[in-house]
Amino acid sequence: MQIAKTASELKAQIKQWRQQGLTIGFVPTMGNLHQGHASLVEVAKQKADKVVVSIFVNPMQFDNPDDLAIYPRTIDDDCEVLTALGSDLLFLPTPEIVYPNGLEGRTFVEVPKLCDMFCGASRPGHFRGVTTVVNKLFNLVEPDLAVFGEKDFQQLLIIRRMVEDLFINVEIIGAPTKREPSGLAMSSRNNYLTDEQRTGQAPIIYRALKLIRDEIKGGNLQFNALEQAAIDMIDQAGLKSDFITVLNGQTLEPAKEQDRSIVILAAAFLGKARLIDNLYFEY
Numbered sequence: 001m002q003i004a005k006t007a008s009e010l011k012a013q014i015k016q017w018r019q020q021g022l023t024i025g026f027v028p029t030m031g032n033l034h035q036g037h038a039s040l041v042e043v044a045k046q047k048a049d050k051v052v053v054s055i056f057v058n059p060m061q062f063d064n065p066d067d068l069a070i071y072p073r074t075i076d077d078d079c080e081v082l083t084a085l086g087s088d089l090l091f092l093p094t095p096e097i098v099y100p101n102g103l104e105g106r107t108f109v110e111v112p113k114l115c116d117m118f119c120g121a122s123r124p125g126h127f128r129g130v131t132t133v134v135n136k137l138f139n140l141v142e143p144d145l146a147v148f149g150e151k152d153f154q155q156l157l158i159i160r161r162m163v164e165d166l167f168i169n170v171e172i173i174g175a176p177t178k179r180e181p182s183g184l185a186m187s188s189r190n191n192y193l194t195d196e197q198r199t200g201q202a203p204i205i206y207r208a209l210k211l212i213r214d215e216i217k218g219g220n221l222q223f224n225a226l227e228q229a230a231i232d233m234i235d236q237a238g239l240k241s242d243f244i245t246v247l248n249g250q251t252l253e254p255a256k257e258q259d260r261s262i263v264i265l266a267a268a269f270l271g272k273a274r275l276i277d278n279l280y281f282e283y
């Protein structure tokens with residue numbers, strides 16, 4: 001696997017592949033790779049001739065400097081994982097490359113409304129940081145397709161909207177959430193949990209999501225009551241729920257009885273981690 005640390009190294013390789021008529025799949029990440037990321041790379045490999053992965057812990061999407069400081073950085077292990085997966089190129093830029101004029105007063109890209117709700121409300125500025133960096137990375141890599149995890153459901157929806165609104169020439173592919181045997185969604189943030197939190201407490205989030213889904217499929221459309229029951233279940237397990245919300249799976253508007261595409265979004269705090277998960281279904 002090649003490593004490009006500058007935009008010109010990256011662009012030179014991309015240009016060569018383009019001249020050979022090869023297609024390029026892209027997987028943007030913040031590193032600390034786990035099986036969830038591996039599945040994104042595998043999807044990209046199936047769909048494109050060459051796979052570029054970026055690792056960049058994007059300062060602009062952290063609303064809390066302490067969170068940025070402790071975010072796990074495991075570059076040597078990540079390189080091994082990516083090499084074993086058969087990635088073709090790792091783009092490893094510095095903040096100076098991604099933000100050449102510094103972070104203050106930088107140009108940004110934002111998808112209003114969708115960026116402000118749920119995780120956006122809990123983490124002001126977070127999605128503006130995500131859309132801005134993803135836009136920059138798309139401009140540098142110019143991929144044919146890019147793969148994002150469905151675990152970050154709101155992020156995926158926002159990126160799809162940005163690509164549509166700005167006519168960005170890239171196909172966005174969502175890859176299914178990878179879960180630990182307990183049902184806990186895989187995330188770099190699971191590393192903040194103790195063993196007991198990880199196996200004993202955190203899996204309650206997915207159990208609560210499944211419970212709501214089963215109730216809805218069984219005809220119980222008392223969405224507020226279902227949300228409250230899930231919040232109580234999660235809080236009683238010792239987590240602190242941020243939100244559990246039943247939404248229209250396309251618009252993220254509160255679900256209505258006639259909706260048949262549903263997503264339940266969940267976020268909860270446990271120890272040092274803020275965990276998110278979701279369950280999408282049609283019925």
Ligand code: PAF
Nearest residue numbers: 028029030058130133152
């Ligand atoms: O999902 C992530 O890891 C990040 O938000 C992303 C898309 C790599 C942008 O920094």
